[in-house]
Amino acid sequence: MAMARMRCSRQSNPHRILVVVVLAAVLLLPVVATAAAAVVAVAEGEGENRSAARQWATGKDEGELVAGEESGGGGGGSVVEDEFAGGFGSLDSMLQWAIGNSDPEKLKEQADGVQKLSEDDLLKRRTEIKxxxxxxxxxxxxxxxKIAIAxxxxxxxxxxxxxxxxxELLLLVEPIDxxxxxxxxxxxxxxxxxxxxxNEEIRTTSAWVLGKASQNNALVxxxxxxxxALAKLVKMGYATSTEEAVKALYAISALIRNNVNGQEAFYSENGNAMLQHILVSSSDxxxxxxxxFLVTDLADFQLNSGKSGLPFLSDSVFLKSxxxxxxRFDLDLQEKVLLAIKSVLKLSSTEATDFESCDLNSVLYRLGVQLEELxxxxxxxxxxxxxxxRREVQTLFQNKLKEGTKIAL
Known part of the structure; x- marks a missing residue:
């Protein structure tokens, strides 16, 4: 009976219900409205192009995206800027922020004013809040x-x-889903x-998006x-623009990594000629x-998978390049080249004599002298x-030479 009376009491006072529902939101509305302005601008879009309203997206070099906006200094104002840098996670988080940044006395005054509103005024305010x-x-x-694609x-x-x-797509496609x-x-x-x-910049960013989306993702x-797309990317590898060629090579690497079909297509599109062109002609x-790095990656895949099919890795002209x-005097580059030679030397399809014709032994000796004089x-x-x-590569090379001599005998 008591519960029935309680329900009856609640049903008989709709004005009280509206007050309870609207009160909290109305109190915070002036504060939230300020915070909401930026978010509303993003949601609605400004100008002729909807994409133009969302300038938060920015590309970065492979592997890393630029780390958000810079943090502001201390004080309440910087908190607002930091929230908007990434957006409020939910309406609840916005309301909590509003409560923490509101004057208790003003909230009390607004509460008293809400209590005096008529039912029609409350309904109107509720509609505004909605x-x-x-x-x-x-x-x-x-x-x-969808907006970016449109x-x-x-x-x-x-x-x-x-x-x-x-x-924007560059940022959005990073999560695998x-x-x-x-x-x-x-x-x-x-x-x-x-x-x-x-436009060169458009081509470059497009390649970047494809590389980012296909990284460690067989489906994509x-x-x-x-x-x-691979044929177009290989062609871009010859670009005179270093940035365009770099992003094309990044996309190719991501596209064919651990992918047999991709590696076969790379060879079919004469990707090896593009690689050799970079090794011989590029000054960057x-x-x-x-x-x-791509050469090392391809050789390591063959070693780990037991699959072959990239004969250019054993081609004497390519190996000489x-x-x-x-x-070339650059320690990091020399280290990467040594790693590539080490992986290629381990391939059963590679003969030590192929490297011998490239005078590898003498080149390794000169490198050793150079490293001592730094x-x-x-x-x-x-x-x-x-x-x-370098010593490890030299030992591996000498051992492979001996094995080849034994087989010949």
């Missing part, structure tokens, strides 16, 4: 990807907005199409290979390092590590 909450709904990653499919979009859409959804949402086709865009690797150390890189103490420490690797 509309605000609808505006504050944060878009999902899928929603953001921008890429818009032929009348400016280059600036196209680049911004690609940068989002990368898996990229093709479902129709995103791979326009990104691959932009590999041949007349095969999707991109199926669209024939960063690009050379990436090319050498690799050995010649040891004469003047800087800091360099000498690193040089000692490189020299240890």
């Amino acid at each position: 509309e605000l909450m609808e505006k504050l709904k944060m878009p999902s990653d899928a929603d953001l990807m 921008d890429l499919n818009n032929t009348s979009i400016s280059l600036e907005d196209r680049q911004r859409a690609l940068q 989002n990368a898996n959804d990229l093709d479902k949402l129709g995103g791979l086709v326009p990104v691959i199409r932009d590999l041949t865009n007349a 690797q095969n999707q991109i290979l199926g669209y024939g 150390v960063r690009l050379q390092k990436k090319a050498v 690799l050995v010649d890189m040891l004469s 003047p800087s103490e800091e360099q000498k420490e690193y040089a000692g590590e490189v020299d240890e690797l």
Whole structure:
């Protein structure tokens, strides 16, 4: 009976219900409104292009994305800026922030004012709050990807907005689930199409997106290979722009890593000629390092999987291009070249005589002398590590020569 009376009492006082429901939100509305302004601007979009309203996305070099906005100084103002840098995680977090940044006396005054509102006024205020909450709904990653993809499919979009859409995808496809959804949402086709865009920056970022999406992801690797993107990426590897060639090589490496079909397609597209071109013709150390790293990666995959099918790794002309890189004075590059030679030497398909014709033994000896003459103490420490690797490669080479001699006898 008591419960019945309680229910009856609640049902008979709708004004009280509205007061309870609206009170907390109304009290915080002035504070939340200030915080909400930036979020609403993002949700609604500003200007002609929706993508242009979200300038939080920024690309970074492979492996790492730029670490957010810089932190502000102390004080309440910096807290607001930090919250907006990444957005409030939920309406609840926004309300909690609003409570912590509100004046208790003003809240009390507003509470007294709410108690005096009529039922019609409360209903009106409740509607206003509901509309605000609808505006504050944060878009999902899928929603953001759809917007960026729609921008890429818009032929009348400016280059600036196209680049911004690609940068947003670069950030969004890093989680594997989002990368898996990229093709479902129709995103791979326009990104691959932009590999041949007349604008260098667009081509470069498109390759970057593909590399990021396919990294350690067999599903996306095969999707991109199926669209024939590899041939375009190999062509980009010859670019005179170092940044474009670097990003193309990054995408190729991610696309064919641990993927037999990808590696076979790479060879079919004469990717080895592109690698050799970089080793012989490029003067950019960063690009050379990436090319050498790819050689090591391909050789290690064959060693670990027992699969073969990349004959260029045993080609004497290609190997000479690799050995010649040891004469370029850069410790990091020399270390990477030694690692590549070490992996290639271990391949059963590689003959020690192939390296012998490249005068590997003499090159290793000269490198050892060079490493001993480094003047800087800091360099000498690193040089000692490189020299240890050099000795290991030299021993491996000599042992393989002896094995070949025994077989010949």
